[in-house]
Amino acid sequence: MSTKTHNLRLTIDTIGEDDVRKAYIRINEDNRDNIDYESLVGLRLKGEKKWVYRIMLGTTKIDTIRMDETTRLKLGINKSKLGDWADLEVAEFSCLSDILPRIQYARNHPDPSYRISIKIAFWLGFFSIVLSALITILTAIFFKS
Numbered sequence: 186m187s188t189k190t191h192n193l194r195l196t197i198d199t200i201g202e203d204d205v206r207k208a209y210i211r212i213n214e215d216n217r218d219n220i221d222y223e224s225l226v227g228l229r230l231k232g233e234k235k236w237v238y239r240i241m242l243g244t245t246k247i248d249t250i251r252m253d254e255t256t257r258l259k260l261g262i263n264k265s266k267l268g269d270w271a272d273l274e275v276a277e278f279s280c281l282s283d284i285l286p287r288i289q290y291a292r293n294h295p296d297p298s299y300r301i302s303i304k305i306a307f308w309l310g311f312f313s314i315v316l317s318a319l320i321t322i323l324t325a326i327f328f329k330s
Contacts, residue, residue, distance in 0.1 A: 190275070190277075191220065192275075194272050195212065195248055195249055195250040195271060196248055197270075198251045198252075200253045206295045206296050207240075208295055210240070210241055210242070210250060211243060211244035211246075211250070212251075213245065213247045225239075225278050225287060226275050228260065228276075230272065235259075236276065238290035239256060253295070
């Protein structure tokens with residue numbers, strides 16, 4: 186990943202009911218290490234390999250990361266670890282530099298309607314490319330000058 190990675194040590198907490206299944210994490214501005222509000226970030230426990238992609242928002246709680254159950258489970262944090270400290274790596278992405286994390290964020294979004302619409306868009310794009318190539322080949326074969 187060609188991004189800037191930040192090491193954070195934060196207490197794990199649950200996110201508010203309104204933010205469940207929206208792929209948000211919440212970290213106080215004082216703890217964000219200059220990562221912009223509403224940025225797409227990669228998140229993982231220090232030393233782990235698998236990234237979880239989420240949108241970072243703010244919270245009033247200092248030294249705390251708030252996340253939903255889906256995010257905690259993907260990170261390997263069970264419910265018994267709530268309130269414990271965690272060493273996290275947070276990768277910050279620039280606007281268009283890292284397309285793959287953005288695609289993975291969309292494909293693995295916790296909201297099923299979002300995931301389904303992304304899959305439909307992907308397959309429609311794929312079939313349009315295949316059909317365009319097929320039409321070009323057939324045109325070249327049948328309309329030789």
